[in-house]
Amino acid sequence: MRITIFIAVLLLPLLVLAQNTPTPKNTEALLKLKKIEQQKHLQKEQRVQQYLKQKKLISRSFTQNGSDYSIIDVQNNKPVYYITHNAEAAFSVGINDLRPGGQFGLDLAGENARIGVWDRGLPLASHQEFQGRLLNSDAASEFSDHSTHVTGTIMAGGVVPAARGMCYRGSGRAFDWFQDTEEMIDEVLMNDMLISNHSYGVPGGWEGSNWFGNAGISTDEDYRFGFYDGEAQAFDNIAYNAPYYTIVVAAGNERGNSGDGTFPPDGPFDCITGFKTGKNVLTVGAVRKLSGPYTGPDDVEMSSFSSWGPVDDGRIKPDIVAPGVSIFSSVSGDVNNNYSSFQGTSMASPVTTGASALLNEAYFQFNGNFMKSATLKGLLIHTAREAGSNPGPDYSFGWGLVNASQAVEHIIGTDGVNKFIIESTLQNGEVFELELNPVLGEKITATLVWTDLAGTPVEASLDPSDPMLVNDLDMVIVDESGNEVLPWTLNRLNPMNAAVRANNSIDNVEKIDFDNPDPRRYFLRVTHKGNLVTGSQDFSLILDYTSEDAGIQSFYWIDDNGSWSDGSQWSNSSGGTTINTVPDANSKLIFDDNSFSGQSGVVTMDQDFTVAGIVALNSKNITFDLGGNTLIITGTTLMGSDKFTIRNGTILFSNREVDQINIDFDAVTTEELAIIIDQANTAQWQMSDNSFQVDMFHLLGGAMMMENCNITISDALFGSDVPVLLNIEGTNLTTINLDLNQNLTFEGGASNTFIFNDNDAQLKFGIDVDVPVMNSQNLTIQRADIINSVLNEGALSINDNIRINTLVNNNATSLSLFERIDLSLETLEINTQASDFNIHCSSAQNKASIMLEGRNKFCFDNLNITNVDLVGESVVSVGENSTVDNSENWFIGSCEDLLFADYISDYECEGALVYFENTSDGNVVERDWYVDGIPVFGDETMEFYFENEGDYEVMLEVRDGNGNSSAFTQTITIGPTNLEPNEVGMNATQLFSTKSAAAYQWYNYDAPIPGETGRTYAFNGAPGIYFVLTFDGDCNRRSTILDLGTSVIDLDDDTESGISVFPNPFYEVLNIQLRDASLDIKEIKLYNTLGESYMLDVTGRQELTFDISWIPAGYYYMTIVTDDLTYLKKLVKYE
Structure with a gap:
C-alpha cells in the first residue's frame, strides 16, 4: 500500500489539536x-x-576526584554506582x-515547561x-552542588544575569x-x-585510580562501554509508552581516563555506558562554548572529556552536543x-534540556499542542549546526551542536x-x-x-554487534x-571514518542531505x-x-522529431503517453533520453511561446x-549540455515575482541566438559555471549574477x-562590443576579466x-570613467577622459589618445622587445596628456x-633609445641618470625619536636633511626628536656627481x-x-646600543x-637624558670620596656632609625600586640636611651629581 501526499495541498491538520488534555500515553503499559x-x-x-552491612559502611554515597558516587546495586558482590557526570551557553x-x-x-522562557530533574541529592x-x-x-x-548547578542551568531566573538558565521562568520538580x-x-x-534531565549514569572503565570493568569478561576495556543493558531497556520502554516524554541524558566524561596503567585507558571511541546507550533517549555530549557567531564546523571545539560512541551495535x-565547559550556575x-x-556533560545535558523545553513551548504557541519526543529529537538533529571535520x-x-x-x-x-513537521x-x-x-x-x-x-539486552560480552533496532524504517529520495x-550512516568498526550515504539498518534516526537537486x-x-x-x-x-510554484505543470517531450505546437509531442511523465496539450506559461518543459528513440532529434518552434522553465x-x-x-x-532554465x-531566434527571460532563478547554458552550442533579459523583468537570474558562446546578450532589467x-x-x-544590477565573480567575458x-x-x-580579441572591438563604460x-x-574605449586595470597586447585607443588604475602594455603596438584627452594612471607598465611602443595623439595643437598619479619613478x-x-609629480625616464616629439616633461636618458629624491618615516608621535630612511633613486652621492628649513645631521637615515605635536616640513635633497640634484619635501604630522x-x-x-612599555632601545651619545632592548x-x-x-x-617616546659624562662612584665601596650620607637606615631626616669644600653639588635624586624619582633641593655646601619624612618607607638609591663625578648611595627608610 502506498500513501502519496502532494505537497501543494498538504495542510497538516494534525498540528492544530487542542492541548487542554494530557498528552497521549499508554497508561496500562506504564503501570505494568x-x-x-x-x-x-x-x-x-x-x-x-x-x-553496606557486610562491608560495615556507614553511607552508600561519597565524593571522590570531584564526582559524586552512590551505590545503586550490587552484582557479583561488586557495587554498581551512579556517578555525576549560562549566558554564553545560551548564545552558543x-x-x-x-x-x-x-x-x-x-x-520564550519556559512557562509551559514540565521539567523533571533526577540527580545526585536535591x-x-x-x-x-x-x-x-x-x-x-x-x-x-x-542538598547537592551538582544538582543545584544542573537545575540552575535549566531554570535559574537570572538574579545574577550570567547564571540565567535556559528556561528562566519555567517550573520543575526534582528527585534524587x-x-x-x-x-x-x-x-x-x-x-x-514532558521532559527530564539525567546528568548521571553508571561509571565505566577508569574513574580516578579505580577500574570499574570486569576482567573476567575483558581486560581490554570495560565491556559496559557501548553495551545496551537493562537500564537502557527500561528508559526505552518508558519513552516508547509515553511518546510525548523526552528523556535527556549526559553522555558521560569517560574519554581520556587512564588510571594507573594496569588496564588500557578509556576511549577515545566506545566509552558510553548504561541508559545513555538507549535508542529513545537524547544523549548529549559536551563541547566548549562558541567564542563568537557560528561560521562553520571549525567553530565547534570538542571538550577534553566528553564520551564518544559508537554503542556496540x-x-x-x-x-x-552542547556547551559543557565553564558553565556558570x-x-x-x-x-x-x-x-x-562547573564542566562536564552534566552541564551540556541541562543546556539541551532547557533548549528542548523552549522548542516545545514555541511549538505549542504556534500549533496548540506539544511535540512528540521523536519530533523534538528530530527537530534538534535536523537543525543542528555542523561540527567535526x-x-x-x-x-x-x-549530529552537531544544538541550534x-x-x-x-x-x-x-x-x-x-x-517546511514540514509531520x-x-x-x-x-x-x-x-x-x-x-x-x-x-x-x-x-x-x-x-x-x-x-x-531492545533485548544480550548476555554480557565485549562489543556484541547484535542490533537493538526492532522496527527498521527506511527513508530515501x-x-x-x-x-x-x-541517508547518512557510520561504520562502527572504523569510527574515525567519515559518514557515507548508504542504507541504515541500525539507527532509529535517519537524515538525508541532498545538496544539488535538479529542478525535476x-x-x-x-x-x-x-x-x-x-x-x-x-x-x-x-x-x-x-x-517550485505549486501551479507549475511538467511537460515531457516524447515521440522524436516534431513541432512545438503539436500536442501529441507532449506527456506528463518521462516517456509516457501523449496528453494532446500544448505547453503554456505555467508549463515546465523537460527533454530527456526518453524524448527520442534514436541518438539525436530536432524540436522546432513555429511561433512565439511563453513557458515557466526548461530542463x-x-x-x-x-x-x-x-x-x-x-x-x-x-523560470529555471537548465540546458547545460554539449549535446x-x-x-535561429531569441530567448527572452522575464519574471516579475520570483526572487532568484537559475540559468544553465553550459557547453551549449548556439547559432544566431540572442539572449535578452527584458526591461520589465524584476527577478534575479543566476548563472554559475557556464561556458558558451552567443551572438547577443542584453541585460535590460532586474539583476544578473x-x-x-x-x-x-x-x-x-x-x-x-x-x-x-550585474554581479560577476570569477568570470571572463570575451566580447567585441x-x-x-x-x-x-x-x-x-x-577575479573577473573583460576580454577583447577583435580587430574592431569597442568598450563603452x-x-x-x-x-x-x-x-x-x-x-577603442569610447566611454568610461574609471577602469581597474587594462592589459594591452595590441593597439589601444582612448576616446574619452578616463582613469585606469593599472595599464600594462605587453609587447603592444600603440596607445592612441584622442585630442585633448586626459588619461590618468596609477601604475604604468610597458614591456617591449625589439619593436617600439608608440604613445601618440593626432593633434599637435590640442595635445593629450598622461598623468601618473602619486609620486613615483618609472x-x-x-x-x-x-x-x-x-x-603630475611622478617622473619618467624614456631611456636612450626613445624619441620624444612635441611632448613635455619626459626625461630622455638612462634610468640611473634620473635623480628622484624620496624617503619614508616612522614613529611620528609627540616626544618620539622619529625615524627617516632615504629611499631615493638614481646615482646619489650626497644627501642633506632639513627640518623646517634648518639643516640636521643625517645620511642614509636620519633620526630627529620632535618634542611637541604639530606639522613640520622635512626635506631631503640628493645630488649626483655631475651637479644634478633632486629634492623632496613633505609635511610630517606629529600626533599624540x-x-x-x-x-x-x-x-x-x-x-x-622608570616606565614599562612593550619594547625598549637604549642609546648612548645619540647612537643606539646594539642588542640593548630590555x-x-x-x-x-x-x-x-x-x-x-x-x-x-x-x-616611541624618548626619556629624559641622563648625562653621565664622567665616572660613577659607589659610596658604599669608596671611603675616600669626601662625602658622608647618614644615618642609614633613616626615619625622617637625612644628612649629607662634604669633607671637601671644593665639591660643587649640582643635583641630588632618590630612586625607589619602582623607578620613581624624588628631587632634593640643594640648600648648602658643607652639610646638607633634608626632611624627607614624606616619602614612603623602603629601599632607595641616591645619586649625587657634581661637576665631574656622579656618586651612588644605597639607603633604607623605616616607618
Whole structure:
C-alpha cells in the first residue's frame, strides 16, 4: 500500500489539536512497567543494604576526584554506582534569539515547561535563582552542588544575569537518583511530565585510580562501554509508552581516563555506558562554548572529556552536543546566593534540556499542542549546526551542536510547502511518500526519527554487534528514473571514518542531505524492512527545501522529431503517453533520453511561446530550432549540455515575482541566438559555471549574477533606462562590443576579466568598473570613467577622459589618445622587445596628456612619444633609445641618470625619536636633511626628536656627481601618544626605564646600543649620555637624558670620596656632609625600586640636611651629581 501526499495541498491538520488534555500515553503499559521497576528497585535496595552491612559502611554515597558516587546495586558482590557526570551557553545554542529582543520577536522562557530533574541529592530549592518555581519531590537528607548547578542551568531566573538558565521562568520538580525509573513513570502518569534531565549514569572503565570493568569478561576495556543493558531497556520502554516524554541524558566524561596503567585507558571511541546507550533517549555530549557567531564546523571545539560512541551495535551516540565547559550556575551552601562554574556533560545535558523545553513551548504557541519526543529529537538533529571535520554525523559530535534558533525558525516557517513537521504512522506493508519539486541547486534536508520498541539486552560480552533496532524504517529520495539519495550512516568498526550515504539498518534516526537537486520531480519515501512488531510504527519527519510554484505543470517531450505546437509531442511523465496539450506559461518543459528513440532529434518552434522553465536531462544530441521566433522563459532554465544546440531566434527571460532563478547554458552550442533579459523583468537570474558562446546578450532589467563563467558574446549590453544590477565573480567575458550603461549597478572585481580579441572591438563604460580589461588586437574605449586595470597586447585607443588604475602594455603596438584627452594612471607598465611602443595623439595643437598619479619613478625604453605631455609629480625616464616629439616633461636618458629624491618615516608621535630612511633613486652621492628649513645631521637615515605635536616640513635633497640634484619635501604630522613621559633611573651597575612599555632601545651619545632592548641596561658605571626609547604600537617616546659624562662612584665601596650620607637606615631626616669644600653639588635624586624619582633641593655646601619624612618607607638609591663625578648611595627608610 502506498500513501502519496502532494505537497501543494498538504495542510497538516494534525498540528492544530487542542492541548487542554494530557498528552497521549499508554497508561496500562506504564503501570505494568512501574511494577516491574519497583520490584527491580526493591531487589537492588536489598542487595545494597546487605553489602553496606557486610562491608560495615556507614553511607552508600561519597565524593571522590570531584564526582559524586552512590551505590545503586550490587552484582557479583561488586557495587554498581551512579556517578555525576549560562549566558554564553545560551548564545552558543541560539537561545538568545528566542528571548525578548531576539530575531523572532518571541518571549520564550519556559512557562509551559514540565521539567523533571533526577540527580545526585536535591537542588537547593530556596536558592534565590529559583524564586519558588522548584519543588523537591524526594525527602533526601542533603542538598547537592551538582544538582543545584544542573537545575540552575535549566531554570535559574537570572538574579545574577550570567547564571540565567535556559528556561528562566519555567517550573520543575526534582528527585534524587534512587528509584529514578519508577518515579519517571509516576511523573508521566500523574503530572504529564514532558521532559527530564539525567546528568548521571553508571561509571565505566577508569574513574580516578579505580577500574570499574570486569576482567573476567575483558581486560581490554570495560565491556559496559557501548553495551545496551537493562537500564537502557527500561528508559526505552518508558519513552516508547509515553511518546510525548523526552528523556535527556549526559553522555558521560569517560574519554581520556587512564588510571594507573594496569588496564588500557578509556576511549577515545566506545566509552558510553548504561541508559545513555538507549535508542529513545537524547544523549548529549559536551563541547566548549562558541567564542563568537557560528561560521562553520571549525567553530565547534570538542571538550577534553566528553564520551564518544559508537554503542556496540554501531548506533550513533552521542545524538547531539552542547556547551559543557565553564558553565556558570547556582550551587548549594549555607546561604541562598552561591554560584560556581562547573564542566562536564552534566552541564551540556541541562543546556539541551532547557533548549528542548523552549522548542516545545514555541511549538505549542504556534500549533496548540506539544511535540512528540521523536519530533523534538528530530527537530534538534535536523537543525543542528555542523561540527567535526567531515559532513554528516560522527561518533564524537553526533549530529552537531544544538541550534534552538534555527529549530524555532523551522517551527514558525512550517507551511506544508517548503517546511514540514509531520507526525504519522506507517502500517505493515505501507509506503509513505511525498512528492518534491525542488528549485535547482537548493538543498533538500530530511530527518526521520521514530520511538522504537525497547531492545533485548544480550548476555554480557565485549562489543556484541547484535542490533537493538526492532522496527527498521527506511527513508530515501528517488527521482523518476530510479536514482536514489540515501541517508547518512557510520561504520562502527572504523569510527574515525567519515559518514557515507548508504542504507541504515541500525539507527532509529535517519537524515538525508541532498545538496544539488535538479529542478525535476522527486519522491521522498518512508518504508520498512520485514514486519513491523505490533503491526505499525509511529514516526516523525522533519523536512525543508525550496519548492517550485505549486501551479507549475511538467511537460515531457516524447515521440522524436516534431513541432512545438503539436500536442501529441507532449506527456506528463518521462516517456509516457501523449496528453494532446500544448505547453503554456505555467508549463515546465523537460527533454530527456526518453524524448527520442534514436541518438539525436530536432524540436522546432513555429511561433512565439511563453513557458515557466526548461530542463534538458539528455545524453543524446538535440537541436532546438526557434524558427526565428521568441521563446519567453519565466523560470529555471537548465540546458547545460554539449549535446544541446539552440539556433535561429531569441530567448527572452522575464519574471516579475520570483526572487532568484537559475540559468544553465553550459557547453551549449548556439547559432544566431540572442539572449535578452527584458526591461520589465524584476527577478534575479543566476548563472554559475557556464561556458558558451552567443551572438547577443542584453541585460535590460532586474539583476544578473554570473559566477565562474566563461562566455563569449559578440554584442553585450548591460543596462537600460531602468535600474539594472550585474554581479560577476570569477568570470571572463570575451566580447567585441561591450556597453555598460550608466543606469547599471555593477558588482565585480579582479577575479573577473573583460576580454577583447577583435580587430574592431569597442568598450563603452558609463560607470566605474573594477574588472580587468584584456585587449589582444584593436580596442577603442569610447566611454568610461574609471577602469581597474587594462592589459594591452595590441593597439589601444582612448576616446574619452578616463582613469585606469593599472595599464600594462605587453609587447603592444600603440596607445592612441584622442585630442585633448586626459588619461590618468596609477601604475604604468610597458614591456617591449625589439619593436617600439608608440604613445601618440593626432593633434599637435590640442595635445593629450598622461598623468601618473602619486609620486613615483618609472623607467622605460624604445618609446615613440608624439603630442602627449606628462603631468603630475611622478617622473619618467624614456631611456636612450626613445624619441620624444612635441611632448613635455619626459626625461630622455638612462634610468640611473634620473635623480628622484624620496624617503619614508616612522614613529611620528609627540616626544618620539622619529625615524627617516632615504629611499631615493638614481646615482646619489650626497644627501642633506632639513627640518623646517634648518639643516640636521643625517645620511642614509636620519633620526630627529620632535618634542611637541604639530606639522613640520622635512626635506631631503640628493645630488649626483655631475651637479644634478633632486629634492623632496613633505609635511610630517606629529600626533599624540599614549606613552607616558619617562626617566632613566640608575644604581651602581644598571640603568633602568622608570616606565614599562612593550619594547625598549637604549642609546648612548645619540647612537643606539646594539642588542640593548630590555627595560634595564648594565652600564657598569661607564660614562656617557644615556636615554631610552619606549615603544607602543606606532609610537616611541624618548626619556629624559641622563648625562653621565664622567665616572660613577659607589659610596658604599669608596671611603675616600669626601662625602658622608647618614644615618642609614633613616626615619625622617637625612644628612649629607662634604669633607671637601671644593665639591660643587649640582643635583641630588632618590630612586625607589619602582623607578620613581624624588628631587632634593640643594640648600648648602658643607652639610646638607633634608626632611624627607614624606616619602614612603623602603629601599632607595641616591645619586649625587657634581661637576665631574656622579656618586651612588644605597639607603633604607623605616616607618
